[in-house]
Structures are given as structure tokens and as C-alpha cells.
Amino acid sequence: MNKLKRNLIVTAVIAAVLAAVLGTALLVSPDDREGGGPDVRPAADAQPVRADSHRLTDPKKSELTVVEFLDFECEGCGAMYPVVERLREEYGDRVTFVARYFPMPGHRNGELAARTAEAAARQGKFEEMYTKLFTTQKEWGESQDWKQDVFRGYAKQLGLDLGRFDAALADPATAGRVQADQRDGLGLGARGTPTFVVDGAVIPTPASYADFKALIEERLAD
DSSP states (O other): OOHHHHHHHHHHHHHHHHHHHHHHHHHHSOOOOTTTOSOOOOOTTOOSOOTTSEESOOOSSOSEEEEEEEOTTOHHHHHHHHHHHHHHHHHTTTEEEEEEEOOOTTSTTHHHHHHHHHHHHTTTOHHHHHHHHHHTHHHHTTOSSOOHHHHHHHHHHTTOOHHHHHHHHHOHHHHHHHHHHHHHHHHHTOOSSSEEEETTEEEOOOSSHHHHHHHHHHHHHO
């Protein structure tokens, strides 16, 4: 390997490390940019689940709780979406699956998508918007264009009252609700998405449905 090629590889590695560090730093203390919100600091009393957390399943007798801190624009979260759907269909009568917001600053519309889901939740349509955002992710994700009109179109498709939706989307309390999830995630050790918390502890993201299923089976057998 010649010296020039070796230097280029070293430079690329350093750049990747710096990008990862910067991404975490921006999440902890993001700029006050459009959709970026104020500083988000780790919660001192971080909890995996709170009373207002969005539960995708609510079994009468829950034997296990699986929490996902997610970013609707994250491709990794998009890849895990069908896995989680399959698992909650299979274990929904025994396992509580919870979705929590953790938009990353590198995604132009991640925070807006989280507020969109929360605005829908105010009309009892969180799960429907959660599904809509993930199943359409390839249509709007990784874009540098502001997608508020697209998301408003989704709200209309779901039959939401658009006046109430617009008001909720602009309400500082909606952004605050998203930031509250972020603070809990940071306090628990999340630094990227998806981050899964099982039995109150962050776990490495399972590589496949089979791996996740095996983990759940193991915990249920304890």
C-alpha cells in the first residue's frame, strides 16, 4: 500500500470518528435551528417507560417490556420496524412494546416527524401515524427539504382534524414531549437509533428477527 493511499484511509477513519462524536454532541446540545429545539440534556431520573409513553401493546398481564427509542427518519429504525411489528403480533399478549422519540440532529425531518406523531396522538391516532411514517419512510426520509406539507397530508389521510393537528404541531408542549423522551433516552445511555431497552437495560440491537425472538424467549423463560 503506497503512502498516499494509507494517508487517505487514516483520514477517512478519523473523519468517521469525528462525525460520530459530533453527532452525539449535537444531540446533547443541539443548535436552536428550525425543528431543532432547545438544549436536550440527560434526565437525572431517567426512566424507560413513563405514564404517558406510547404503548403499542398493552397485555393484561405483561411479562416483559421492550422499549424502542426511535427516529422515524432513521433507516436502521425503518429496517427494524417490520421486525418489531412481527414480534408484537406474536408476543403482544405477553410483552409490552413501547415506542419513544429519539430524533437525531443529522436528520432534517426527524424531529418534525416525532412532533407529527405526537400531534396525531392528541387525536388518538399515534399508532396509525407511527405506521404511516415508517411505511412511507423511503418517500420522504433522507431529504433536505422540509416535509411538513407531506406529513400534513398524512394527517388528512388518517382523518385527523387538521386545525387541531396544526395547532398541536406548533404547540411548544408537543416539542417538549419529544424532548422529554430524548432526555430519558440519553439518561439511560442511548446515543443513536434504534436503541432498545429490555427489562430496564439498554441492549445491543438484535441483528435479525430470529435473534430478537430468541432474546424475548430467553427473558420470558426466566
